[in-house]
Amino acid sequence: MRSEYTRMIKRRIRTELAARLDETPAVALLGPRQVGKTTLAQEIAATRPSVYLDLESEADRAKIADAEQYLTSHQDKLVVLDEVHRLPGLFQILRGLIDRGRRKGLRAGRFLLLGSASIDLMAQSGESLAGRISYLEMGPLDALEVPEQDLPGLWIRGGFPDSYLARSDRISLRWRRDFIRTYLERDIPMFGPRIAAETLRRFWTMLAHHQSGLLNASEFARSLGVDSKTVASYLDLLVDLLLVRRLEPWHSNAAKRLTKSPRIYVRDSGLVHALLNLGDQEAVLGHPVAGASWEGFAIESLIAAAPEGTVANFYRTLAGAEIDLVLTLPHGALWAIEIKRSLAPKVERGFHHAVEDLQPARRIVIYPGVERFPMGHAIEAVPLAQASRELLALHD
Incomplete structure (x- = not known):
């Protein structure tokens, strides 16, 4: 019921997020917990071939025990990585995948990274994904998102x-x-x-x-x-x-x-x-x-x-x-x-x-x-x- 209620609210940032994904290999959507990042990401993912992984889930973390092989097998899809700060070692792998994908003509819409803070995500990705990632901050509802x-x-x-x-x-x-x-x-x-x-x-x-x-x-x-x-x-x-x-x-x-x-x-x-x-x-x-x-x-x-x-x-x-x-x-x-x-x-x-x-x-x-x-x-x-x-x- 919670996600059903949340979907009733159209978030302004959705249009910008979709546009960034069409322009950039990776987009980081940052914001506090429970602000609606996952719901929005799933809405975006439903509009295109995609894979969603929650890195707080042991089952989903097990899927990417060999992250390079798993993500390469889904290179034709948008891969959503929720709570990505839990696996900081991923960022170096993402860099290689993005660079190899560019040589194959895969220049946009590869990865959507969700994080509950700016600390680790921005520091880690800033080193390894510079020039390959765009950042968006999603806050709580504002004055233009309710009657x-x-x-x-x-x-x-x-x-x-x-x-x-x-x-x-x-x-x-x-x-x-x-x-x-x-x-x-x-x-x-x-x-x-x-x-x-x-x-x-x-x-x-x-x-x-x-x-x-x-x-x-x-x-x-x-x-x-x-x-x-x-x-x-x-x-x-x-x-x-x-x-x-x-x-x-x-x-x-x-x-x-x-x-x-x-x-x-x-x-x-x-x-x-x-x-x-x-x-x-x-x-x-x-x-x-x-x-x-x-x-x-x-x-x-x-x-x-x-x-x-x-x-x-x-x-x-x-x-x-x-x-x-x-x-x-x-x-x-x-x-x-x-x-x-x-x-x-x-x-x-x-x-x-x-x-x-x-x-x-x-x-x-x-x-x-x-x-x-x-x-x-x-x-x-x-x-x-x-x-x-x-x-x-x-x-x-």
Whole structure:
């Protein structure tokens, strides 16, 4: 039933994934567990001759005990390798198969590699498959993948399909708690150094409380009883697992004294709420994290909709000029985006000062309403889904 529900949602990334497979010998589809990578890969595989192997399955691993022979016997098919990081030795073999295949005219659509993290997969494939592989990141559902009237529910439950589609808020919260526990007890120890699950849970929860705040590693270190380097390693791990976003500050304006610390966001709003034991909309709205949570939710959707090559930052000077999100589009134009969880948004003086510094092409306030309207000074209030569609329209 879960996969049936998941298939009801059309993922935007499917078109791009199919196009990459038609252009490149190997494509790596990266994203957290349970985000829908396997379902999407199986949908793509159903459209062409293919073989699917789950490398967490002993039976499927046994099939490729002699990987070169097995994969050569299926060189005329798309081979989907799920959880490919479990067999790092495969990457060198794939390189040889791709190179031999090119000489036979097999130039695209050979391998689809699925990974639950960017750490091992990108490091290993980066060495052996350079020039032979294309990377795509698949995140949770965003503002363009659900009906616009369902955005409040997507914000509260988050974008993991099983959480979003759960029959009740209670079931959704339980799913997210189980997801967190599985990552802490099973997946993170597999990807990174041995870290006590309870310590990492405390750190993850602290990040949720600190949503959208500037990173203060020393403060986290004191609370956890570790040093700042250890905190940095914990953060690196969660970032590499695509569970936390480290939004870097804008740094191109040498004439201004700018904040140097990154802002930190737990990337899925539903996980923010689960870490803080907020089970429904009333609980979220009554908690101080509500505004920061909605800010992170909006940022993830906007970045997901932006054209490939877009760079995301925030802007903050020591004098108080500030912009929540600055998008540098591939052709160099800047979008300055302020995010407000209010139906009557107001722009602070710091935003006006910041846009004077940067002179962006667009000045936008994202808010949870349904109509766009001018706010003066070339600033426009725009609903999240509308702004996301405008960014999507900029794709080549």
